[in-house]
Amino acid sequence: MTEEIRLSESAVKTLSKKSTITLIAGKARILSVQDPDFVRADIGELCAPGLFPPGYKESLRESADAVSIEGRIGYTVPDGDNKLKKLVFKHSIPDDLRALILERFQDEAGKQGIDFEKHKENNMQKHVAITHGGTGALGASVSMFLTDQKNLVVTNQRTWQNHNLIVDMHGGMIWPVPLIDEEGKVADPDSILKLCHPVKDQIAALLYTLINNPDGAVITDPAEQAKLETIIRELNVPLILDVAYHKLVFDGREAQPFSRDILHNTVVCGTYSKTLQIPGERLGYIACFDPRGARFVYFYNRSHSGCPSVTSQRGLIAHLTLYETAPDEIEAYKKKLLTEIETRRNILVEKVKEKLGWEMKHPGGAIYAIIPLSSDLIIKFGDVDTFTLDLVDKGGVSAISGTVFEFRARPTNGGYEVYTPDATSPEVRYLRFCFGFTPQDRVGLAVDHIKNFISSR
Ligand SMILES: Cc1ncc(COP(=O)(O)O)c(C=O)c1O
Secondary structure (H helix, E strand, O other): OOOOOOOOHHHHHHHOOOOHHHHHHHHHHHHHHHOOOOEEOOOOOOOOOOOOOOOHHHHHHHHHHHHHHHOOOOOOOOOOOHHHHHHHHHHOOOHHHHHHHHHHHHHHHHHHOOOHHHHHHHHHHHHEEEEOHHHHHHHHHHHHHOOOOOOEEEEEOEOOHHHHHHHHHOOOEEEEEOOEOOOOOEOOHHHHHHHHHHHHHHEEEEEEEOEOOOOOOEOOOHHHHHHHHHHHHHHOOOEEEEOOOOOOEOOOOOOOOOOHHHHHOEEEEEEOOOOOOOHHHOOEEEEEOOHHHHHHHHHHHHHHOOOOOHHHHHHHHHHHHHHHHOHHHHHHHHHHHHHHHHHHHHHHHHHHHHHHOOOOOOOOEOOEEEEEOOHHHHHHHOOHHHHHHHHHHHHOEEOEEHHHOEOEEEEEOOEEEEEOOOOOOHHHOEEEEEOOOOOHHHHHHHHHHHHHHHHOO
């Protein structure tokens, strides 16, 4: 007997995966404790002190008191508390999907000659399931559609790194295409369909992020939305819609709604990690016009994780209940939070221009911005990963290099594989700067640090 467990080939391959993001986060964690001036812009979290979701903390305290009296915390059903599902349906899921499901209820109530309100109250929870964060929602969604024959999930080629990991760990592969640029412009549908053509019978779903990580790209123009919908219709596959940054859209704009035919075949994956600053609570949801989509999560959660944390579910119930009992307080809170994040974005773009003389785009939403790096600068350091790691070690700022977010597909012997462009390639020559975690005054400090770091070379 050897002293090691015998792992499958795919498990060994998974273990060999390297990620600059974990390397940077590890260094940043240590350095930020040692140096109070160190600025963390790597971490994909929202931190806005004083703007914690109303009702949530109070519920945590109540739960702690109840536990100390009762001496236990029980389960909920695997796909979440019914009361929470109803609140999520009423207050969290995208408006276009809610409207379509309500129309369905109206229709059904009419046909059955029953009261609409009662029918709605009895059925809305069937279209929602509570998951372990957005990751749990995405995992359940991809496993709903992946089969041996259809094992590909089309994604934007610039996307959240874990989309690749989640699809991979569920036995599929992403099929990255240049779907949308950072300004929310969608590629010409023919060009995308051509790129999908060689594998079109293998495509299980299209995974699209409503507001993209890492560049904040969001479609606010109906003509761009029409192009995206043409692509989805032509591919004729379900849409997995990642709405992790739902409503975090700037400049008074909004993400475009989806057409009814697309929504009929969509699984919405939401999370409260970002919008409510509670990533550690692990709460997300799936919402679906077809109740089988939500029901699937019951089995997925049972087999992968069991029910989401009950203490967290209670906290979210308390918060979402305020949408009904204190709507003005909630509106004011949401507005303040959006203004805070938008202000940080504006400071970043302004300071980068003023202090570094670099032009960068205003991200349309979410909590990240792309800071392009010139080729001269990267040549000095060798590649973008070295630049980013040196910036953490010697520059006092942690941000993530473009290598983490760019995916491409290439043919191999008899198939295809996903790869990330080389760290010297122009496609990855950028930093993802997260302004969600960084208070307003420290955004400017980070830019000062970058400037000093570059001039000290
Ligand atoms: C685009 C996107 N989707 C989903 C998630 C999932 O978040 P969580 O699983 O922490 O709720 C993230 C987190 O960074 C994200 O950036």
